[in-house]
Amino acid sequence: MAEQRGEQLSDQRRPHVELRFLPSDGSEARPGTTGGGPAGEQPVAGRWAEATPARGSRLVGRKTIARLRGGSPAVGGEPVRRPPSSDAGRVVLVYEQVRRPWRLLMFTAMLVSLTVGVVLGQTEAYRAGKSRPVAAAPSVAAPSVVSPVPLTAPLGAPGQRRLEITGAVTTLRIRTAPLGESSYSITGFDPGIPPRVAEAGGGSVLTLSPEAVVTPGAEVVLNSAASWTVKLTGGATDLDVDARAGGLATIESVSAVSRGVLQLAKPKGSAPLTITGPVGDLTVRTEVGALVRIRVAKGAALATIGGTTRRDVANGATLRETGWRTAPAKYDIRIAARVNTILVERLRPDGSSAAVPAPSGSAVR
Structure with a gap:
């Protein structure tokens, strides 16, 4: 069973997997202990459970204790005790804020847009120039050569x-x-x-x-x-x-x-x-x-x-x-x-x- 911490996560966070060993009752083990209470003591009905960021502090009942231990509520008011189980590994998903280089991405997008615009503009100009008929140069009348008159x-x-x-x-x-x-x-x-x-x-x-x-x-x-x-x-x-x-x-x-x-x-x-x-x-x-x-x-x-x-x-x-x-x-x-x-x-x-x-x-x- 995976435990989530923190508030509702946005799409700007990314998870990474952290392996923690938790007692089978679901409470997080303290350093140097194997159970949920002091010296490995199991949770007992009527005791206050340790506050967590997601749920806060609340009074633990018998049904909750039985459910956490994997059994049914006690009959006749006496809880059914089972031998404490060994700690089991739990996978905890920890979400971190992803730092994205927004400035670099914006600059890259602008550069790509300018490059595409220049290429498209040059292509359109080439097509227009190729399809445009070449205007014929106006004919220039050749200068008349004056025939020299012989001197006699x-x-x-x-x-x-x-x-x-x-x-x-x-x-x-x-x-x-x-x-x-x-x-x-x-x-x-x-x-x-x-x-x-x-x-x-x-x-x-x-x-x-x-x-x-x-x-x-x-x-x-x-x-x-x-x-x-x-x-x-x-x-x-x-x-x-x-x-x-x-x-x-x-x-x-x-x-x-x-x-x-x-x-x-x-x-x-x-x-x-x-x-x-x-x-x-x-x-x-x-x-x-x-x-x-x-x-x-x-x-x-x-x-x-x-x-x-x-x-x-x-x-x-x-x-x-x-x-x-x-x-x-x-x-x-x-x-x-x-x-x-x-x-x-x-x-x-x-x-x-x-x-x-x-x-x-x-x-x-």
């Missing part, structure tokens, strides 16, 4: 023409072609910086960079029906001269040129070409029968002429192809500044720009 002038009577080109440019293309009644046709590569031509001193002056800045360049087409003398006073990174159609009497360059290519037709007699500005790489291509002589005042690092290559050409050296002195059509090129490389080639008979090696045979003086 009437030819007049065919004869000698002189053109001076000024202004620093990246690329300068000069070529000769039949233009009918036009003297020239000049087209700037930058529509925002149109070239300007002024007449002065018996010739025309073409200005490619009015504001003294480097411009992309221009293409200058000269009428091959006239005889042109061209002078270059503005620097150019790339200089491309194509005079295979004829009409170029002489060309003079006093400005710096990084890379220069001269494609020349077969001249009538001897045609002088003068380059006074510094030149990096110079390539001269002539038609078959037009021989070349080159005089370098400041020398050259590498020179190939007549199929022969020379290195470290000395100052004042003259390089010429064999038979130049007696050739009816020839070019006499003078270079005042030092040159990095010089290359002399022959054009194909069909007039294409591909070059073939010049006939073997050259002289150095």
Whole structure:
């Protein structure tokens, strides 16, 4: 039989089992005794039982004593005595207050709630963004490219023409072609910086960079029906001269040129070409029968002429192809500044720009 102590227990208490030895009559044994009364004495009717927290003090009757001893009430007023029984073990449930970490539990619950909210929010945003149609970017009209209008002038009577080109440019293309009644046709590569031509001193002056800045360049087409003398006073990174159609009497360059290519037709007699500005790489291509002589005042690092290559050409050296002195059509090129490389080639008979090696045979003086 289990004995409960204390008042009515709430759900916040937890029991633990404690084994105590109690007398068979149900009273709790005192230390050093085996019965309910002093010196192991059994409870007797008419005596006051020891007060307990659950029941308090009360007078014990004969029936109660008999029930506790396991028998029936006495007959004739005499109690039926039985031998005292030995103490029996009893299981006592003792309830204790359970201490629960309420703060930790509340913090954990809040953290879990926030985590779940963030995950659900991100999932919903991803679904909404995935299902939302992507708005097409408004089409932007491409800026209209202004087609540059060529600058022209009437030819007049065919004869000698002189053109001076000024202004620093990246690329300068000069070529000769039949233009009918036009003297020239000049087209700037930058529509925002149109070239300007002024007449002065018996010739025309073409200005490619009015504001003294480097411009992309221009293409200058000269009428091959006239005889042109061209002078270059503005620097150019790339200089491309194509005079295979004829009409170029002489060309003079006093400005710096990084890379220069001269494609020349077969001249009538001897045609002088003068380059006074510094030149990096110079390539001269002539038609078959037009021989070349080159005089370098400041020398050259590498020179190939007549199929022969020379290195470290000395100052004042003259390089010429064999038979130049007696050739009816020839070019006499003078270079005042030092040159990095010089290359002399022959054009194909069909007039294409591909070059073939010049006939073997050259002289150095």
